[in-house]
Amino acid sequence: MLAAVLLFAAIVGVILFIAGLLTGKRDKLVGYLYLAPALLMLSVGLLYPGLRTIYESFFDAAGNVFIGLDNYRYIFTDTDQLHVLRNTVYWVVVTPFVATGVGLLYAILVDKAKIESFAKALIFLPMSISFVAAGVIWKFMYEYRPDQARVHQIGLINQFIVWLGGDPQQLLLIVPLNTFLLILVMIWIQAGFAMTVLSAAIKAIPDDIVEAARLDGVGPWGMFRFVTVPAIRPALVVVLTTIAIGTLKVFDIVRTMTGGSFDTNVIAYEFYSQSFRNFDQGKGAALAVLLFVLVIPIVAYNIRQLRRSEA
Template identity: 70%
Template sequence: MDWLLDAGTPGEKFLVMAFAIALFVVVMAGILFAVDRPKRIPNWVVVAGFLGPSVLMLLLGLIYPAIRTIVDSFYDKNGQNFIGLANYETIFTQEGFQIVLRNTAIWVLVVPIAATFLGLVYAVLVDRSRFESFAKALIFLPMAISMVGASVIWKFVYEFRPDQPGVSQIGLANQVLVWLGLEPYQFLISTPWNTFFLIVVFIWIQAGFAMTVLSAAIKAIPDDIIEAARLDGVGGVRMFRYVTVPSIRPAIVVVFTTIAIVTLKVFDIVRTMTGGNFQTSVVANEFYVQAFRQFNTGLGAALAVILFVLVIPIVVYNVRQMRLSEEIR
């Protein structure tokens, strides 16, 4: 099997791909042939035939790496000497890592609130308007752009050039400042505001997701509830506050928690725009730096475990809210 790992030329890579596809077809054909005989094979064999590959892949691709990461977090840089909670102590006591944790907390607090609020307000404003489809497509468009692509776009927006004779600004944000008679600003370098300028990029992307889900929830509000509220003299802001928001509360919670989960794992924007420099690093980026740049497997594993611990409660709460919303329906 060494030739599979050493494949380098295009021809060899094509053979590897063909071999993988053929192996998949043979395995699936064997499973289907084995389970397509209900009178001869017990039910547990049929269940094992269908669930076995999925369970095996979960064990190899998720469970084992998670356990291995937790174990590695208690070892030193080289993964040889057991050091207990020393890696976690380093993360929570050293100033550099405290900045990373602070930035992550800022991201998780600001992004879900801002993106959900903007998406909700936008969904309400364009609901049943003449240009509803165009308006929704306009704000949803950033969702079609990859995180790296959006980061490159906004890096040009924030581009800074010294304010000197003959030097023109190529960044939109600084050009606007110049038009207003202000000095150009180094958006990606000046701390601590550079973190918030990175957050703007993520909000720009996630607001479209929030708008789409919440708009569908608004349209699902029964017409009789709206009509009853209007007969009672409710309208405008009061309609939004006392009718719309309570009616779509499960959807708001799901959107908020989903964005919070994605925000905790944010990596691409920070890595592409600042590389984690200028006090903008977050947990996911620092995990990458420690594990794959500094080759400190113990510290990198500890950061991954912290990220895992932070995500799990939100995932559990999100699943519960989704079940509650389905029961209500």
């Protein structure tokens, strides 16, 4: 690793030296020279592994026999894999919209309040916790003890159920409720991110627009619908797409809380299972390619909306 770092530093040094000699003479060439290290690193660290993964997705588990589209056919026909795809759809449909909605509502409610800073800090705190730690925390929240110990529940949720006269439930074993309970953890983490970005966007709305709307007799709902939302639309797009991409790649929460068992598996965790537990190189690569394909439209939409807002 030390040799690689020294080699990279030497290459950058040579490029900077050559660029210094050419400054003022061939500025276009100088620009390409400065871009060269970044392009090299992207090619080695991103482009080549991506193309290699696509290539391996057409081979068998050992990576020796070409099997065409069989790995992809398996993903879209096997019952367990269809459950993985279904769960991933649940995650992507529910998490971004609910987390963004909670963050937006919270940002509006605490805007210009006396305890605004403290209130924002409370909802932002989960962002400082790793997904693994969040999974452990919420696993204790859902913890279950047998019926004979119903008055001594460790899990807060089951303790509330007992206080209300019900029987404790193994919440993480109930399908499909367990998937949505895992999604709740992601919402808990991402709501703080959504609140922070959207709160900044709300504060950036020009005061004269707000005052003009109030003078025209616009009520709270009209202010939200016709002033706030259109003004912060670029920020909403960024938040939704960012959370959606993070949700597609969710791994830590599933791994920590259920290990993909009890019908809670998702694409990112299935990719890990096929590649590093089942040692099926072909299916793992196909799942990675599928994940990449699902992310592309979200990124493209995000870029398109940002360019439109800047036009």
